Amino acid sequence: MSKGTIVSVSGPLVTASGMESANIQDICRVGRLGLIGEIIEMRDDVASIQVYEETSMVGPGEDVETTGEALSVELAPGMISQMFDGIQRPLDEFMEMTNSNFLERGMTIAPLNRDKKWEFTAEVEAGTEVSAGDIVGTVQETNVIEHRIMVPFGMKGKIKSISNGTFTIEEPLYVLETENGDKELTMMQKWPVRRGRPIKTKLNPEEPLITGQRVIDTLFPVAKGGAAAVPGPFGAGKTVVQHQIAKWADVDLVVYVGCGERGNEMTDVINEFPELIDPNTGESIMARTILIANTSNMPVAAREASIYTGITIAEYFRDMGYSVAIMADSTSRWAEALREMSGRLEEMPGDEGYPAYLGSRLAEYYERAGKVVTLGSTERLGSITAIGAVSPPGGDTSEPVTQNTLRVAKVFWGLDSSLAQRRHFPSINWLNSYSLYSNDMNKYVGKKLDVDWDGMVTHAKALLQDESELQEIVRLVGVESLSEKDRLKLVVARMLREDYLQQNAFDDVDTYTSRNKQYEMMQTILYFEEQSIRAMDLGSYYDEIIEGTEDIRERIGRMKYISEEELVKIQEIRTKTKSDIQTVLEKGGVESDA
Amino acid sequence: MPSKIGVVGDKDSVLAFKMIGFSVFFASEAKETRRIIDNLADKNYGVIYLTEQLAEMIPETIKRYDAKMKPAIILIPNHAGSRGIGKKRVQENVEKAVGQNIL
Numbered sequence: 180m181s182k183g184t185i186v187s188v189s190g191p192l193v194t195a196s197g198m199e200s201a202n203i204q205d206i207c208r209v210g211r212l213g214l215i216g217e218i219i220e221m222r223d224d225v226a227s228i229q230v231y232e233e234t235s236m237v238g239p240g241e242d243v244e245t246t247g248e249a250l251s252v253e254l255a256p257g258m259i260s261q262m263f264d265g266i267q268r269p270l271d272e273f274m275e276m277t278n279s280n281f282l283e284r285g286m287t288i289a290p291l292n293r294d295k296k297w298e299f300t301a302e303v304e305a306g307t308e309v310s311a312g313d314i315v316g317t318v319q320e321t322n323v324i325e326h327r328i329m330v331p332f333g334m335k336g337k338i339k340s341i342s343n344g345t346f347t348i349e350e351p352l353y354v355l356e357t358e359n360g361d362k363e364l365t366m367m368q369k370w371p372v373r374r375g376r377p378i379k380t381k382l383n384p385e386e387p388l389i390t391g392q393r394v395i396d397t398l399f400p401v402a403k404g405g406a407a408a409v410p411g412p413f414g415a416g417k418t419v420v421q422h423q424i425a426k427w428a429d430v431d432l433v434v435y436v437g438c439g440e441r442g443n444e445m446t447d448v449i450n451e452f453p454e455l456i457d458p459n460t461g462e463s464i465m466a467r468t469i470l471i472a473n474t475s476n477m478p479v480a481a482r483e484a485s486i487y488t489g490i491t492i493a494e495y496f497r498d499m500g501y502s503v504a505i506m507a508d509s510t511s512r513w514a515e516a517l518r519e520m521s522g523r524l525e526e527m528p529g530d531e532g533y534p535a536y537l538g539s540r541l542a543e544y545y546e547r548a549g550k551v552v553t554l555g556s557t558e559r560l561g562s563i564t565a566i567g568a569v570s571p572p573g574g575d576t577s578e579p580v581t582q583n584t585l586r587v588a589k590v591f592w593g594l595d596s597s598l599a600q601r602r603h604f605p606s607i608n609w610l611n612s613y614s615l616y617s618n619d620m621n622k623y624v625g626k627k628l629d630v631d632w633d634g635m636v637t638h639a640k641a642l643l644q645d646e647s648e649l650q651e652i653v654r655l656v657g658v659e660s661l662s663e664k665d666r667l668k669l670v671v672a673r674m675l676r677e678d679y680l681q682q683n684a685f686d687d688v689d690t691y692t693s694r695n696k697q698y699e700m701m702q703t704i705l706y707f708e709e710q711s712i713r714a715m716d717l718g719s720y721y722d723e724i725i726e727g728t729e730d731i732r733e734r735i736g737r738m739k740y741i742s743e744e745e746l747v748k749i750q751e752i753r754t755k756t757k758s759d760i761q762t763v764l765e766k767g768g769v770e771s772d773a
Numbered sequence: 774m775p776s777k778i779g780v781v782g783d784k785d786s787v788l789a790f791k792m793i794g795f796s797v798f799f800a801s802e803a804k805e806t807r808r809i810i811d812n813l814a815d816k817n818y819g820v821i822y823l824t825e826q827l828a829e830m831i832p833e834t835i836k837r838y839d840a841k842m843k844p845a846i847i848l849i850p851n852h853a854g855s856r857g858i859g860k861k862r863v864q865e866n867v868e869k870a871v872g873q874n875i876l
């Protein structure tokens with residue numbers, strides 16, 4: 180191991196000379212305290228090291244030692260339900276060991292519990308030929324996640340011995356006969372976070388991620404294996420959107436990266452999630468969640484690492500054949516960390532001071548999402564859906580982080596401060612948001628439900644679009660200038676906005692809407708429109724329809740609070756709509772189509 | 774485009790208008806009247822003369838066209854005499870237009 184000497188310290192950036200035997204991306208121990216850092220630049224024998232811990236009281240002359248290893252994560256049972264910091268140190272154990280609520284420096288803590296014994300069930304027998312990615316056995320890590328132990332990358336050979344039993348993650352689990360002799364392998368693998376884990380092939384995403392959020396699932400769906408960006412100004416609801424998806428998405432595993440945001444938001448997660456029940460499995464949400472916290476009061480450099488740590492863990496579970504969602508709140512804070520380091524390295528700044536490689540770094544991250552065929556001799560499919568919050572300063576989405584994200588993410592959920600101010604939540608603006616997956620996903624849902632879902636969604640979108648144009652006219656010359664049909668359109672569009680798109684994350688029923696319920700609700704609103712137009716064609720007046728449907732419109736407004744078990748009640752609303760409109764017709768003197 | 778003028782009322786009251794060249798439509802009860810008026814409005818009639826006695830039966834329809842530029846519905850007495858509502862409407866409209874009752 181080579182030892183260098185610190186030359187200068189500038190915030191999280193330390194330069195050290197005498198490092199000729201070290202390599203870029205090596206992890207170092209910096210100073211007397213042994214702080215953890217990573218080499219991000221080498222010039223001759225001078226290394227620039229980004230230090231993942233506070234550097235105060237560290238000064239020139241102190242030693243730097245390289246470990247010769249890249250920043251890696253440990254992959255083995257024991258990750259689920261845990262909360263780690265940006266470089267995979269388990270925070271609760273950290274607290275126990277240091278007896279403090281704050282991070283102490285220079286601590287070495289094993290990321291995963293070394294003592295815990297896991298019940299291992301072998302899936303292959305001695306004599307089987309296996310290669311990287313093959314599953315040798317399983318550990319039931321939580322009630323919902325079966326941890327599949329895979330042959331590590333680069334390994335290939337014949338299983339010499341393997342058996343069921345209880346093991347810690349470091350105990351030898353099986354022996355592999357390889358070309359280079361016998362290898363004893365454990366449950367644990369390590370993987371450098373900055374490199375994507377290898378896969379066989381990438382596939383086109385075709386199945387939607389069901390989030391239970393109506394505006395997302397209906398208007399702007401994201402595919403399993405897709406990437407979505409949630410840009411929004413302060414307080415527009417980015418965090419709530421991310422939390423909602425983490426809670427309700429129909430994935431096998433969620434990795435939630437709190438990156439540079441408030442600490443109490445992570446506390447919320449820890450308090451709330453264990454009590455929530457996943458509608459897909461009936462188990463606690465926490466049994467499928469991994470948290471990575473690098474809140475605003477934690478060192479900036481570790482923030483940069485946190486999203487790589489997160490996505491590497493996500494990739495590992497994807498490789499087992501799971502669908503995984505990774506949330507990052509917020510990628511802007513991550514980009515700011517990048518900017519800070521780049522500034523200290525005195526690199527040439529690009530747009531708004533961000534380094535020129537901001538775009539490629541963001542792309543690298545989002546490219547690691549996707550639907551794939553995993554390594555291994557049996558065909559396994561896995562996916563990672565990446566959802567990143569972006570906090571553009573002043574809500575101005577023309578800034579570099581948003582723009583670079585949009586270049587790689589195919590879904591844009593633009594949060595709108597004026598909607599948030601009007602308490603329209605989620606404040607996703609339906610006029611400027613988009614999803615490039617819309618067509619495919621709608622067709623998929625249509626097939627599943629056996630209805631023309633795509634047609635319904637397209638119609639609803641057109642109504643909302645028309646509404647904004649009609650409102651323009653109303654503002655200029657008043658509502659009297661509109662034809663009665665257009666005024667009806669305004670009523671229906673308003674229903675869509677208030678009774679469908681608006682969704683209260685804090686209401687027990689409204690917080691999640693299944694695909695079936697979304698269909699019933701949408702169908703009811705569109706049925707109201709259809710029936711009203713029919714009545715108008717038969718001679719009823721706008722005022723008469725409005726008067727005669729007061730009760731029914733109120734019930735449509737409350738259908739979001741009808742529980743999933745009572746969806747027939749929504750169908751009853753449609754029956755009532757029909758009879759109420761018939762009454763309107765009779766009153767207006769036009770009894771029937773005849 | 775010149776607007777057409779229509780007259781709606783019971784036969785006895787409005788037949789005379791036919792001789793001056795107006796289009797005349799006969800009605801004697803509410804539904805029928807409503808249908809005729811809606812129909813004329815659709816066909817771009819600019820002015821519709823309607824007997825007071827029929828107008829009383831279809832207040833909603835009258836209200837509906839009050840809010841619009843076209844057609845203007847003007848109430849006329851029928852052969853049995855005036856009920857005064859036509860004149861009252863004119864007064865109300867004038868008041869709306871100029872701010873005080875000048876008639």
Ligand SMILES: Nc1ncnc2c1ncn2[C@@H]1O[C@H](COP(=O)(O)OP(=O)(O)OP(=O)(O)O)[C@@H](O)[C@H]1O
Nearest residue numbers: 412413414415416417418419604605682683684685
């Ligand atoms: N779906 C929702 N239902 C009800 N209330 C909501 C919803 N979404 C957001 N809110 C309200 O808006 C507030 C702010 O939301 P949130 O914290 O998610 O904003 P943010 O965009 O993450 O803000 P910041 O930029 O400060 O991180 C929430 O505390 C909540 O009161």
Ligand SMILES: [Mg+2]
Nearest residue numbers: 417418440508
């Ligand atoms: Mg937030």
